[in-house]
Structure formats: C-alpha cells, structure tokens
Amino acid sequence: MKQLLIYLLLSIPLLVLSLQILIFENIVDPIKYIYTVTGATATVILFFSISISLISKKINLLKYRRLIGLFAFFYALLHLLNFIVFDAEFRIIFIIEETFDKPFIYLGMIAFFILLFMSFTSTKSLFKKYKTKHQIIYIALILITIHFIMAQKSLSILQYSYLVMIFILAYYKVLQKINKVNI
Numbered sequence: 001m002k003q004l005l006i007y008l009l010l011s012i013p014l015l016v017l018s019l020q021i022l023i024f025e026n027i028v029d030p031i032k033y034i035y036t037v038t039g040a041t042a043t044v045i046l047f048f049s050i051s052i053s054l055i056s057k058k059i060n061l062l063k064y065r066r067l068i069g070l071f072a073f074f075y076a077l078l079h080l081l082n083f084i085v086f087d088a089e090f091r092i093i094f095i096i097e098e099t100f101d102k103p104f105i106y107l108g109m110i111a112f113f114i115l116l117f118m119s120f121t122s123t124k125s126l127f128k129k130y131k132t133k134h135q136i137i138y139i140a141l142i143l144i145t146i147h148f149i150m151a152q153k154s155l156s157i158l159q160y161s162y163l164v165m166i167f168i169l170a171y172y173k174v175l176q177k178i179n180k181v182n183i
C-alpha cells in the first residue's frame with residue numbers, strides 16, 4: 001500500500017508535465033519548463049531521500065529509500081534527455097562545448113554520473129560492496145545546489161526558502177553523524 005502511494009505521489013510531477021505540454025499546450029517555453037520541473041523534482045526527492053533516516057522514528061520509509069532514490073535518478077535522467085534531445089537536438093559538438101564552457105553544466109554532469117553510479121550499485125548484491133561509497137551522495141547534493149543556484153539569473157523568495165531548508169537539513173544531518181560517532 002505504502003509502495004503504491006510512493007509510486008503515485010512521485011509520478012505526479014511527470015503527469016502534470018506531460019498534461020501541460022502534450023494536452024493543454026499552455027507552456028510558452030517548454031524546454032525551460034521541462035528543465036525546471038525535472039530538475040526541481042529530482043533535487044527535492046534527493047534531499048527527501050537523505051532525510052528519511054532523520055524522520056524514521058515518526059514515519060518509517062527506510063525500506064523504500066532505494067525506490068525513492070531511483071525516482072530521483074529517473075527525473076535527473078529526463079532532465080539530461082531534455083538537454084540532449086530538445087535543447088541540443090543531438091548535436092554532439094554543442095553538447096561537448098556547452099559542457100566544457102559552462103561550469104554549471106559540467107557540475108550538473110558530474111552530479112548526474114554520481115547518481116548513475118549510485119543507481120547501478122543500489123541492487124542488493126552490489127550495495128553490500130559499495131555501501132560506504134554511497135556517502136558520495138553528499139558531494140552530488142553540494143554540486144546540485146551550486147548547479148541550481150548558477151542556473152538562476154536571480155533567486156526568488158521560493159528559491160531562497162528552499163535553500164534555507166537545504167541548510168537546515170544539512171545541519172541536522174551533520175548533528176546525526178556527530179552523534180553516531182560519539183555513541
């Protein structure tokens with residue numbers, strides 16, 4: 001039941017995106033819109049996935065952490081496909097130039113490859129071997145936050161509040177790590 005709810009809830013952004021672009025056709029700049037929806041959704045899900053252990057005494061979602069993480073990767077993949085298919089229109093030279101010329105793009109690329117590595121090594125058998133390496137998620141989250149800030153021309157109130165939430169979450173994660181070390 002919980003699993004079905006997670007599937008439904010995490011599919012909502014994709015549903016809204018598809019409806020607005022394919023059915024209602026009411027989006028002025030669909031490429032920008034796809035970047036925003038897929039990028040923001042992937043980021044929010046990722047930050048949520050690392051807060052699961054913080055809230056586990058109230059809501060226990062530890063069993064579904066992998067599924068939630070894979071959803072984040074799925075939205076990040078759609079974000080990358082938007083870049084390759086709609087923005088770059090498969091022009092390899094454009095993709096390479098943009099990646100090396102714009103720091104925020106290569107930071108996004110590095111973050112994406114970290115998520116790719118984590119998704120591949122999240123199966124039961126591989127996770128045992130690579131569990132400690134999954135701490136690399138924190139590097140990905142830092143890169144994603146910088147990528148997100150650099151992609152903006154100016155930050156709105158919503159984006160500022162989002163950043164404040166990220167810093168509060170980071171603070172509690174650090175506290176959690178320190179307490180674990182002290183036990």
Ligand code: HEM
Pocket residue numbers: 032035036037038039040042043046076079080083105108109110111112144147148151152
């Ligand atoms: C795979 C390599 C990536 C590429 C090529 C890429 C490309 C872009 C581009 C071009 C924008 C600016 C869109 C615009 O305002 O016109 C953007 C924004 C953004 N990206 Fe990425 N990105 C990548 C990876 C990621 C990843 C892994 C995440 C999160 C998991 C992410 C999250 C975001 C967010 C939140 C924004 C801001 C969206 C907005 O303007 O509202 N990106 N990205």
